[in-house]
Amino acid sequence: MAKGVGPGHRATWEFWGEELRERRMKAGLTQDDLGRRVFVSGGYIGQFEQAIRKPQLDVAARIDEILQSGGFFERMCRKLINKSPYADYFREVADLEALATTICEFAPTVVPGLLQTAEYARQVTVAANPFAADEYVEEKVSSRTDRSRILADATRPEYWVVLHENVLRVQVGGPGVMAAQLEHIAARARARELVVAVIPCVAGAHPSMMGSLKLMEFEDAPPVGYTETAFTGTLLDDPAVVKKARRAYDLLRVAALSPEASLALIESAAEEFRRCARTT
Known part of the structure; x- marks a missing residue:
């Protein structure tokens, strides 16, 4: 199991990460390139793509802006957060x-x-x-x-x-x-x-x-x-x-x-x- 993602939501967060990796590569950006543009490290981008770390909404919104994904990552992030069992x-x-x-x-x-x-x-x-x-x-x-x-x-x-x-x-x-x-x-x-x-x-x-x-x-x-x-x-x-x-x-x-x-x-x-x- 990827550290940081519970079994009930892991597959969905993995899909989020896979989409990020695919769209980043289509844009010709490395993890470090994208990280610099959204103000996080390239390592963080890698953790997002592996479903190890969950992005904050403002980071997801900046990713949408850079990758021109029409708000996809922010919308999906909001849905996944709302499914969280935690307060x-x-x-x-x-x-x-x-x-x-x-x-x-x-x-x-x-x-x-x-x-x-x-x-x-x-x-x-x-x-x-x-x-x-x-x-x-x-x-x-x-x-x-x-x-x-x-x-x-x-x-x-x-x-x-x-x-x-x-x-x-x-x-x-x-x-x-x-x-x-x-x-x-x-x-x-x-x-x-x-x-x-x-x-x-x-x-x-x-x-x-x-x-x-x-x-x-x-x-x-x-x-x-x-x-x-x-x-x-x-x-x-x-x-x-x-x-x-x-x-x-x-x-x-x-x-x-x-x-x-x-x-x-x-x-x-x-x-x-x-x-x-x-x-x-």
């Missing part, structure tokens, strides 16, 4: 996750989407959307589990996760759901797919108490941050703001237990939920 404010973040070389994440109350099991994701989705149809819920669950596949990819990013102890204690679904979720996190940590640290409740006040935080680094682009609250999220690309977010994350890691102690706490909490599940 407007999260679409670009989901694409960036798949391109990141390093992801650092902090979660104060809920397991991060990249680590959620299907049943945990289902319970979270239903809690936020109590009147939603089953089809809507399953689409959200599927999109979340699809995102998590980047952690098993051969080119997976380094993934650092700081969880507040609340994440381990707040029961989402029944005790069996929580036991399976915490066991899933522990298994991925033991497989060295991620490094996890837990901030204990006794640590008191800490940065980013009002919402989650994600930092992403890339090979060919500046780092970005992302913060999220209950109803919206904000992508941070101002270097000064990203630097402040980086400092906040460093302070979170200082407040956390060591990875070894954190893993022991996660496994202990999982066992408590497992015992509870056996007795209910």
